Amino acid sequence: MAAAQPELGSPGRQALRMFLRNRAAVFGLVLLSGIVLMTLFGSFFYDQDPTRIIARPLQGPGEDGAPAFGTDYLGRDVLAGVVNGGSTSLTVALVAVFLVVVIGVTIGALAGYYGGWIDTLLMRFTEVFQVLPALLFAMVIVALFEPSTRTVAIAIGLASWPGTARLTRAEFLRLKNLEFVKAARAVGASDFRIIWRVIFPNALPPLIVSITLIMGAAILFESGLAFLGLGDPNAQSWGQMIGLNRQTFLNGWWTVTFPGLAIFSTVLSFSLIGDGLQDAFNPKLRGR
């Protein structure tokens, strides 16, 4: 079964080297680390309750007595919101992406590996989800069930898996007829083993790239739902801050600009990392 080993040895290390040589990707990694650190430990350094009214409403940054990023329409500290708002987004995105991977990879792998009517059936099923605009679908789920962080994560997961299923299927279709798979089959490996131990590890590079980008998309997704007011009203998030301030933002640009900048930076960091990984796994496509 030696032929079945995943490409983690020297090609993996080579990819890592390529990745680290890519300045944009490294910047993305640093940016993301900064955001994660801020989310985890920021409140120790900036110890301000984001839900407390601390000053007059809509005081701009630099105004007398105003906090660094100003105050929102109720007089709460925008900087405190930015520091604390990331935890909901990041948690939701992580859970949602986990769901996307579990559902998408399973369906894609089975469809691609078995082909035939199983493939047809699973892909038609996927198509049903694909024609529903994801945000609308998730919105309806959250509204009809309960507006909690858990529902939001599940809804995003349920709405986002078709792309991963298609990608996994395509990779399995490509890989399943290669020599090392035939070799594994020849020595009598079970289907389960061939799917998960032989083909799957080799399908990982494009999946990892795509999962990184889906992380970013899930953050955008969560902030969109929160912006619309869907989600746990007590769970502070960047999108929710923008949504709550939308009636008054013309009197306080900072109330929407800074939370938006936080979302943007987080998604950008994932995009940069994904792009770097793409180049690292696939040096020929660089710069495209």
Place this chain on the structure above:
Amino acid sequence: MEPLLSVRDLTVTFGSFTAVDGVSFDLHEGQTLAVVGESGSGKSVTALSIMRLVELGTRGKIENGEILFRQPGGEVIDLVQQREDDMRKIRGNAISMIFQEPLTSLNPVYPVGDQVAEAVMLHQGLEKAEAAERVLEMFRLVRIPEPEKRMVQYPHEMSGGMRQRVMIAMALSCDPKVLIADEPTTALDVTIQAQILGLMRDLREQTGAAVLIITHDMGVVAEVADDVVVMNRAKVVEHGPAVDIFENPAEPYTQALLASVPRLGSMQGRSEPAPFELVEYDS
């Protein structure tokens, strides 16, 4: 007699790499000249340089040399010095070219007839209907069966041999003085190769165009060439009439190229062909 096309001391570089290094040869009216060599020897770049296509679409640069061309009017011009606008009037008109890959050399989204007509309309100023007539005539000339039906087909609906005939029709449609054929048969089946070579030989007699054929295949050279230029590692290593080169190759590189052509009976007593002997050639 003055040559029709004279390449003199041509040097072409790609960045720090010299692809063609001081290459010179002449091509006379009615003559077929073969430039032979392995891939990477600079023969294709030489051909693209004559069309001035190295600087358009590739990163190559003509560093030095002249490419003198005697125009139909008799005036001799240096192609290297021509401006792009003037070059365009020569390309596909007085000098035309066919390529190695008939599979990818035709645009997949347009009917083949339109692609040939485009050249005629451009250089001869024909109207659409006249151009279509001309395309039909050319298709008959290159012996494409059912030309009316073929004209409106797309490249993917044709075989490799048919596509190469279309390419030849396109190249000959404006009565060129020089036809450059870059490995015209390499991508084709052996039987189709012979047909296409036969066709090219006939057409040269009918049209009087001089042919510059680029190939790595000494078999093709033997089939069509009057004169031969042998290239290796960007330089001309041997130059002379085909007969002489076949009978008495001076250079070890040429001998090796010749030895790589299988002869009838050469496999007697063996289970597989003899491996090609690599010759280190020091320049």
Place this chain on the structure above:
Amino acid sequence: MKQIAARIAWSVGLILAVIVMCFSLVHLAPGDAALVIAGDSGAGDPELIEQIREDLGLDDPYLVQLSRYVGDVASGDFGTSYRFNEPVTSLIGDRIWPTILLVTTALLFAIVIGVLVGVFTARRPESPVSHGVTVFSLVGYSMPVFWTGYLLIIGFASNVRWFPVAGMRDVRFEGNRFEEWLDIAHHLVLPALTLGLIYLAQYSRLSRASMLEVLQSDYVRTARAKGLAERKVVYKHALRNAVIPVITIAGLQFGALLSGALLVETVFNWPGLGRLAADSVFQRDAPVLLGVLICSAVLVVVINILTDVVYRMIDPRIRVGGSS
């Protein structure tokens, strides 16, 4: 033609599956529709609740309700909105056109400008503009669309008052049909720009990559060897091949575009389907939500078929059904 017909037939089945799934989802959801309809005032009146249950057949078995709903939808009846007490069909009929206007404008803007940028930069791959496209595509993709909307409002509607802040028409508007269209177009600029920018960013990068590849192709070399002017080589021979992947991706992304429109409509108070859905969500107005979901799916399916048609017109290789 035959493939298109088969495609349409399959799409009808697909929509049916969507209807069944969405209806089941609503059916599974906790909460009592009768309570929602009765509202705060009526919720305490058991007789009223019972009356509503009976009128809507809420006590019937699931399959009976499902087949009734499918039958109603097939005849164009999506039920009655709990909140507006109006037929859902007419609510959607009013709101679907602004959404289609917004989405198609944004999409055309993104494709046309994106392809032009792609062509321009592919011809100068080492230029700063070309590198800028990569940066722009990453930035454009990463911006939350509602945030972009607010930034554009702050920039172009609040500080300089070039465009209206929100809405689709000026309430004080008076004038003829042409002026009315101009007024709508004026309101459309910022929302369409907001929505289009994300896709413009992606399509510029995609068309640049695709164009770079096509410009290296053998048939482009043939076109040059024919003596064609570079303009004709690029715009006639290369472009048509280079847009094929852009059209494919644009078709695939249409659902995402509708999702984006939902947010943009909320930002700009654009009276489309997205606003209707966002307004109905908190009332748990299930018939409206179901209707909007199903109509969006129909829109996506229709666009997919249109993409297929366009694709076949551009690329003759697909017409014969070959996969070469």
